[in-house]
Amino acid sequence: MDKALLHKKLPRETADKLAITVMEYCELLAGYTQTQGQMDRRYLTPEHKRTNNKIALLAQESHLHTWQDQAGNQWVRLQANQETNQRIILGSHTDTVPNGGKYDGILGVVAPLVLLKHFADNGVCFDFHVDVVGFGDEEGTRFGATLLGSSAISGKWKSKWRELVDENGVTLAQAMHSFGLDVSKVSEAQIDSNHVLAYLELHIEQGPVLEEKNLPISAVNGIAGARRFAITLEGKAGHAGTVPMGSRQDSLVAASQWIVELNKAAQNTITDEYPVLATVGKLEVYPGGVNVIPGSVGLSLDVRSINDSARDTFITDKLERLECLANAHGLRIELEETHTAQAVSCDTSFTEAMTEVVGLLTGTPLALSSGAGHDAMVLAEIVPTTMLFMRCEGGISHNPKESICTEDVSVSLSALTMFINEKVVI
Template identity: 40%
Template sequence: MSPPDPNSLEPSSPHELGVRAQSLLVVLGSISDDPTHLTRLYLSPSHRRAADFVGDWMRTAGLKTSMDALGTVRGSLDATSPGPNAGRRLLIGSHIDTVTNAGSYDGTAGVVIGILAVDEIRRRGIKLPFGIDVLAFGDEEGVRFPTTLLSSSAIAGTITAEMLLKSDRDGVSVRKALMDFGCDPDKIDEAAYDRDEVLGYLEVHIEQGPVLEHEKLPLGVVTSIAGQTRFKCIVLGEAGHAGTSPMGLRRDALAASAEIMGEIERFAREGREHSLVATVGQLIVSPGAVNVVPARVDFSLDVRAATDQPRLDAIAAIRTAAREIAERRHVAVMIESYHESQTTPCATHLQDGFASGIERLGLPVLRLTSGAGHDGHAVQHLTDVGMLFVRCRGGISHNPKEFAEPDDLGLAVEALVGAIEHLAGHFGGDS
């Protein structure tokens, strides 16, 4: 599917915008490193192909494009009216990497909607007292490397050279992957924005939950993004013969891990009033033979909550329980944090911008919390963050069944345009 005709400057209806968004998402949904399902990991060949398509669509929308040292595709539009903020920029972004066996809307919808919103501003001749940068990040999902949010951390200036030494399961470091991708990892400092040049960050994202569908609303304004911590967990026991090792004398790493995971689930269920969730999503058992007592288990742990203290309390309880189980079962346990994000509040004036965009569509404004993590976790260290949710079918995400109606996508483009216009008024007279 071809991007919009750059010579046509006719404004589009919400329905037309939704159809265009869907067509572009179909293209991105076809770009995968696995022929049987959508898997587009950070700095993979499919990420490179997707980045090239996004860059083309940005140029078609009238944006000047570039790629920074962490592989973020940037499309820039300069201010079109004079004023004290003409040299500053409003950032709009999301990510184009995916989980394994992914859907076609998580992250990518926000990138496409950002491009179409800027294109629509150009078509309508809307004057802006600030510039806009549309950003297509990678590494939001944190699947390939034991890292997450590297791209968005880079623009916030919080990434370090040591982070690039992390390696994937094949032993390829982030640094080597960046070089293969066509980036220069020695220029990571140049990826950072100066705090004074940025006015704020906006992101549009499918909800990844059922609230909007339940309320029969296409859009919602996010009030905060839940804090989260990710861990690499290792349990070390001793291998033994499955037939000759008595049950009471075993140092079974998998049995100990299973008990620890049971405690993780119990703590999470007890914290439901705080929207506490805990997930073990990866598991590696060694040596992995049917007739050998497991000697080592590696597993991931992801803990999130709507506010920080319940999350931290649950982590402390999990560590204590893991130590007690390890001592009783005569195994060793290590729980190492490799990513932590505090709860990210969304700035009131950016929430109001999205609310204004929704209201002018004649829709009620629903405000809700995001349980999923987003690039805003990293960008909050640079500037204020605002977020708009789009209804998704069944609240399903990280799944091939992920889906958002084209008309809802079109309304999201309109709401983003409205938010940008609202902020143009807000920042037009600032000094």
């Protein structure tokens, strides 16, 4: 093996060959699904267990060390060339949304796994351990709470989660028992952050920017913070043919006007230093009769930004505007905040390093922000964290049409190698 590999990107021929293997592994693991004809793999299911076992078997072919922790996360290690506790961690999640895609999450497990196998097969190791982790739960599709796997290793696990119940009435504690785990021992999954040099997560972009720029990869400078609300506007239902227009308390008219204004206001932030994304994804009209004035409307609100202050100012302004509209239409408002997550900045030095790597490989040193949540959000609270985005066709994610190309995987593998060799070591 040419040890010069430790100071440069993978040779193109090698990267291309490994990329083909990554694609084959993604296709193989896509077969582990609980719903026939769909990509559907949820936390602590038999399919999750089969996935963990297969990842371990693939790693053991190259004599890599493997283990499963007490939260159901699967680990693979390339041992250091000396006695040390120092490690870097690469990873993502193995679970999917129902009827999802083949690459969201799992790509960030399989790509570094293939890279570690290549290193091991060619006698390459480092002054620190290189670990790959496949988090058992990021999506939260089975029990409703997200980021369970990464929360466990970060010491953020909440004891109340043991009582969470899935759609079949199975508690999380029961599911862990069936999986071969003990919920009372989840704390054993926690890692010592003092020994972690870096956490790096490769993920498909889940957006259209890289495709629009015709670039395969980019660094990631941060992850947007999100706040969500459940809003109800209460008016007065009435007969569509007998209540005069000037006497109506039509909740849908007010809701519709506000949604249009909300969308326009968010679009106006596109050129701001910290743009805001605002979405009303759910609308329920009651009583829902074709000849009945809507008496009540329930709607969701999701607002995100890489800057919490910009996001919160936007929310305050728009909710004040909603109150004005409600008063003008004679409506009552019920408001409940259902979710909040603070924005997360990736480690500045590592993001700069990854941006440099991206520039060397593509000619364009680009860093994007992520509007979607990732396990990196949790890890960033305890260890230096960065991410690498890879182009996906049409920006489509959480969808059976999710698609990536082998050429982009090849570039990503070179980026991971360069980051490990030239940046983390330094």
